[in-house]
Amino acid sequence: MGKLKVIARLLVIVVLMATSQSFASGGAALEHSEIDPDNISSLQRGARNFMNYCSGCHSAKYVRFKTIGKYLELSEEQLIDNLMFNAEKTFETINATMPADSARRWFGTAPPDLSLMARAKGADYVYSFLKGFFLDPDSPTGVDNTVLAGTSMPHVLWELQGYQKALYSEHIEEGMTSHTFEGFELVTEGSMDAEDYDEFVRDTVNFLAYIAEPIRSERRKLGVWVIMFLIFFWILSAMLKKQIWKDVT
Numbered sequence: 265m266g267k268l269k270v271i272a273r274l275l276v277i278v279v280l281m282a283t284s285q286s287f288a289s290g291g292a293a294l295e296h297s298e299i300d301p302d303n304i305s306s307l308q309r310g311a312r313n314f315m316n317y318c319s320g321c322h323s324a325k326y327v328r329f330k331t332i333g334k335y336l337e338l339s340e341e342q343l344i345d346n347l348m349f350n351a352e353k354t355f356e357t358i359n360a361t362m363p364a365d366s367a368r369r370w371f372g373t374a375p376p377d378l379s380l381m382a383r384a385k386g387a388d389y390v391y392s393f394l395k396g397f398f399l400d401p402d403s404p405t406g407v408d409n410t411v412l413a414g415t416s417m418p419h420v421l422w423e424l425q426g427y428q429k430a431l432y433s434e435h436i437e438e439g440m441t442s443h444t445f446e447g448f449e450l451v452t453e454g455s456m457d458a459e460d461y462d463e464f465v466r467d468t469v470n471f472l473a474y475i476a477e478p479i480r481s482e483r484r485k486l487g488v489w490v491i492m493f494l495i496f497f498w499i500l501s502a503m504l505k506k507q508i509w510k511d512v513t
């Protein structure tokens with residue numbers, strides 16, 4: 265096979281991979297989460313939200329409380345009082361309160377571990393998922409979801425967000441009826457208004473994105489040092505070159 269052919273094939277693969285990523289979301293367009301990984305107070309709130317509203321069913325097996333505490337600038341006491349409801353030692357990882365077997369029996373699907381979820385599916389996906397529950401009388405949980413149709417996860421944040429219904433417009437073209445998702449309409453109010461709920465979800469997703477890649481910000485800091493180091497040596501070698509060549513030219 266000629267070189268050109270190989271390159272052409274590689275290009276096709278790259279394009280296919282890029283497009284399959286955007287189709288993976290299944291229907292409704294994803295909202296931007298606009299998370300800020302350097303905002304420590306947002307991460308602290310996110311950690312609290314996660315422990316209060318998610319860790320009953322979901323584990324995060326790849327993160328230790330100790331690591332979270334250090335990065336989120338929490339003292340050991342704050343860590344134990346605010347986050348460690350189901351753990352005793354700070355080197356423990358986050359386990360779900362509900363055993364996986366019971367969860368599978370209850371929901372039909374075991375709630376997945378959320379350690380790497382934000383990296384696997386993307387922060388925008390998780391953000392849209394948590395905002396995408398809508399009333400569906402035919403579903404066993406009473407709700408369905410715009411980004412994960414037929415999900416077995418109940419709308420665990422209903423007390424905060426309230427219940428919304430999904431609005432669809434109907435198009436009839438050549439005898440075929442199709443529906444397009446238009447948006448949500450709040451049916452029952454929750455304890456938060458839309459803005460506060462967005463903030464709550466953004467903090468939670470921010471925390472999930474942090475645990476999915478805990479060394480992200482360290483890597484960025486290191487990157488700055490590497491660039492500075494390179495610039496320094498570039499200047500030094502330029503000066504050296506000038507020095508060495510000065511008698512020749």
Ligand code: HEC
Binds near residue numbers: 320412416417420
């Ligand atoms: C009452 C139990 C329960 C609670 C509490 C819960 N979940 Fe879930 N979650 C589930 C189940 C069950 C699934 C599997 C759903 C499926 O595959 O249809 C799931 C799936 C997910 C998924 C994966 C979706 C996908 O595309 O596969 C994400 C992300 C998620 N949950 C986030 C959260 C977050 C964040 C919280 C806390 C705000 C939370 N969950 C609280 C039961 C729960």
